[in-house]
Amino acid sequence: MNETTWQHALLDAITTPQWQPDPRFPAGALAVYRNNYRVGLMEMLALVYPICHQLLGEEFFEALSREYVKATPSASGNLHRYGGSFADFVAAFEHTAHIAYLPDVARLEWALHRGYYAPDATPLAIATLAAIPQQHWGELRFCCHPACAVLDSRWPLADIHAHHQPATAGCAVDMATAQPLLLWRDSDGLMQLHQLAPGQAAFCQALLHGATLDDASAAGLAAYNEFDLQAALLLVLQHGVLSAIKEPS
Amino acid sequence: MSATSKTLLVSALSAAIAMAAVSAPAAAADKEKCYGIAMAGKNDCAANGHSCAGQSKMDKDGTEWKYVAKGSCTKMNGTLEPMKK
Structure with a gap:
C-alpha cells in the first residue's frame, strides 16, 4: 500500500459514521481522530447556528448536531463552509420537523454566516x-x-x-x-x-x-x-x- | 415593458438617485477591510472547532434519540408549536 492510499484509508476510517475496526490503524489512536473530527464539526455548528442552539437547548442541539455530522461529511477543507444543509436537515429530521419555523431560522443564520465571510x-x-x-x-x-x-x-x-x-x-x-x-x-x-x-x-x-x-x-x-x-x-x-x-x- | 411602467421606473429611479446622493452609505474607503477576520468569539483555536479543541471533549456516540427541546422555543409565545395557519 503506497502512502496516498494509506492516507485516504485513514481519512475514510476517521470520517465514516460507523466505527469499523481496521487492522491498519490502532483502535485507540483512531478513536482520538474520530472524536476530534466529530466534535470539531459539532462545535462549528453551534457557532454558526447560535439561535437554533438557544431555541433547542444545549442537550438537544448537541444530539441533533451529532446526527447531522453523522449524515453529512465535510465537503471542504474550510470549516466555514460546513453546515449549509442544516436547514434542510432539521426540516426533515423527525424530532425537529414539527418546529415549522426552525428551517427558516437556520437559513437566516447560514446566510449571516456566509455573508460575513463573503x-x-x-x-x-x-x-x-x-x-x-x-x-x-x-x-x-x-x-x-x-x-x-x-x-x-x-x-x-x-x-x-x-x-x-x-x-x-x-x-x-x-x-x-x-x-x-x-x-x-x-x-x-x-x-x-x-x-x-x-x-x-x-x-x-x-x-x-x-x-x-x-x-x-x-x-x-x-x-x-x-x-x-x-x-x-x-x-x-x-x-x-x-x-x-x-x-x- | 409598457410605456407607463418605463415612465414609472425613470421617475422612481431619478428620485431614488437624488435621495441616495444626499444620504449615501458610509464610504467603505474610510475603513480598512480585514478580509478573512474571524467573527467575535470564533477567533481562537478552542472556539473555532479545530481539532485541538476536540481532545478536551469526548463525544458520546448516542444511538438512541431521547432528547426533548428545552431551549427558548418552549418560551417564545409560551409554546413549541407555532400557531396553525
Missing part, C-alpha cells in the same frame, strides 16, 4: 448610475454584493433574531407575522438585517438573480400591486446591494 465588493457609485441615459435604465442588470441575501419567509425572522440577541433578549415574538428580510453587510463588515416591505423581497431577489431593472420592478409589482418602486430602489442603493453594472451580453 468577499468584499464596492457599492455602485450613484454617479455611475446617473450617467447612464434614462431610456436604458430598464435594461440594466447588476452584479450584487456577495454578502447580500434575501429571505422571503412567512415567519417573524427579525423578531426571532432580536429575541436571541443580548440587547433585546426575550422581546415579544408574534408567530403570525411574516418578516421577509434583506441581509447586507455594513461598512464595519458586520451583517445587518432589514425588514422588507411587501413586494421588496421579490424585487431584491430578482436583482440578486441578475434580472433587469424592468423585470425586477415587474416582479415587485406582481408580488404586491401597490409595490413602492422608488422606496425599493432607494433601499438597494443605500444598503450597497448593487455593486456593478453587468455589461449587456
Whole structure:
C-alpha cells in the first residue's frame, strides 16, 4: 500500500459514521481522530447556528448536531463552509420537523454566516448610475454584493433574531407575522438585517438573480400591486446591494 | 415593458438617485477591510472547532434519540408549536 492510499484509508476510517475496526490503524489512536473530527464539526455548528442552539437547548442541539455530522461529511477543507444543509436537515429530521419555523431560522443564520465571510465588493457609485441615459435604465442588470441575501419567509425572522440577541433578549415574538428580510453587510463588515416591505423581497431577489431593472420592478409589482418602486430602489442603493453594472451580453 | 411602467421606473429611479446622493452609505474607503477576520468569539483555536479543541471533549456516540427541546422555543409565545395557519 503506497502512502496516498494509506492516507485516504485513514481519512475514510476517521470520517465514516460507523466505527469499523481496521487492522491498519490502532483502535485507540483512531478513536482520538474520530472524536476530534466529530466534535470539531459539532462545535462549528453551534457557532454558526447560535439561535437554533438557544431555541433547542444545549442537550438537544448537541444530539441533533451529532446526527447531522453523522449524515453529512465535510465537503471542504474550510470549516466555514460546513453546515449549509442544516436547514434542510432539521426540516426533515423527525424530532425537529414539527418546529415549522426552525428551517427558516437556520437559513437566516447560514446566510449571516456566509455573508460575513463573503468577499468584499464596492457599492455602485450613484454617479455611475446617473450617467447612464434614462431610456436604458430598464435594461440594466447588476452584479450584487456577495454578502447580500434575501429571505422571503412567512415567519417573524427579525423578531426571532432580536429575541436571541443580548440587547433585546426575550422581546415579544408574534408567530403570525411574516418578516421577509434583506441581509447586507455594513461598512464595519458586520451583517445587518432589514425588514422588507411587501413586494421588496421579490424585487431584491430578482436583482440578486441578475434580472433587469424592468423585470425586477415587474416582479415587485406582481408580488404586491401597490409595490413602492422608488422606496425599493432607494433601499438597494443605500444598503450597497448593487455593486456593478453587468455589461449587456 | 409598457410605456407607463418605463415612465414609472425613470421617475422612481431619478428620485431614488437624488435621495441616495444626499444620504449615501458610509464610504467603505474610510475603513480598512480585514478580509478573512474571524467573527467575535470564533477567533481562537478552542472556539473555532479545530481539532485541538476536540481532545478536551469526548463525544458520546448516542444511538438512541431521547432528547426533548428545552431551549427558548418552549418560551417564545409560551409554546413549541407555532400557531396553525
